Amino acid sequence: AGSAGGWANVKFGGGGYVPGLIFHPTVPDVLYARTDVAGAYRWDANGSKWIPITDMFGFNEGTFQGVESIALDPTDADKVYLVGGMYVNAGNARLYKSSDRGASWTYVDLPFPAGGNNAGRAIGERLMVDPNKPSVLFYASRTQGLWKSADSGATWSQLTGLSSYKMSGADVGSFGNSPIGVEGVIFDTAVPPSGFQSSGTPTQAIYVPVAPDYAKVAPDLADDVYLYRSTDGGNTWSGVAIPSLVTTFSNAYTAPIKPYIPHMVRDADPTANRKFYVV
Helix, strand or coil: CCCCCCCCCCCCCCCCCCCEEEECCCCCCCEEEECCCCCEEEEECCCCEEEECCCCCCHHHHHHHCEEEEEEECCEEEEEEEEECCCCCCCCCEEEEECCCCCCCEEEECCCCCCCCCCCCCCCCCEEECCCCCCCEEEECCCCCEEEECCCCCCCEECCCCCCCCCCHHHHHHCCCCCCCECCCEECCCCCCCCCCCCCCCCCCEEEEECHHHHHHCCCCCCCCCEEEECCCCCCCEECCCCCEEEECCCCCEEEECCCCCCEEECCCCCCCCCEEEC
8 A cells, every 4th residue: 555545566476386496406596496387487596586487388288387396407507307297187297308497398298197286296306317327317206106217308117126006096086186106216326526427327326205105005015114225226125214203192192103204305515424314
């Protein structure tokens, strides 16, 4: 309201959720934001504003404006990958790839769905680029386990060494049409002092947290194991024990709780005694 009691519009700028911010690990000011229904944006540090980078998608690509994950190539700050798919029960997702920071895109259809506007959309990035061999990509899907591409996203295969299970429609419905599934991918790899440099050899030690919904329905996983580790680049996996927490509820009932992991990162400081940070 003005001093004379009049009214004027105030720029609002948008609504809904911005569930993810993705920073390039070595190049300053290279930053992207993903939204649940309104596409993706790149930060313009010089202009102090956000630039939409998916507005060129066609009308029929509206469902892919639900961006479930963005990944950046640690060795090339111009490359960006984006997985779009608004709901897991609305068909399979797409992988979009750009070599010019989102000014233009190519895409491939993925063999699994995504849920950019489903519950749990802020757990972290499901799509990851191997810093040691950036042509290798991993995707932690909601309904069909863990997937890998060895050709920069052109083709994909399910890593059945973790699980070969693909949720049925009944499975998806039993979890409110918003299963969480495999929650992320963490490469356990050293970072050279000069930054990420492709060694040409894929990272061998990899961790993936798994949500209770997928662990419960996948017959080749244990019901109560929520973290897995591979030491051979994702071919085989073994469970990692997570200590139970003793929780006291509001009614004073105390019980052990087996926690699961919606966020997990590796300390990137090469000079430190590198640690995992886990929520």
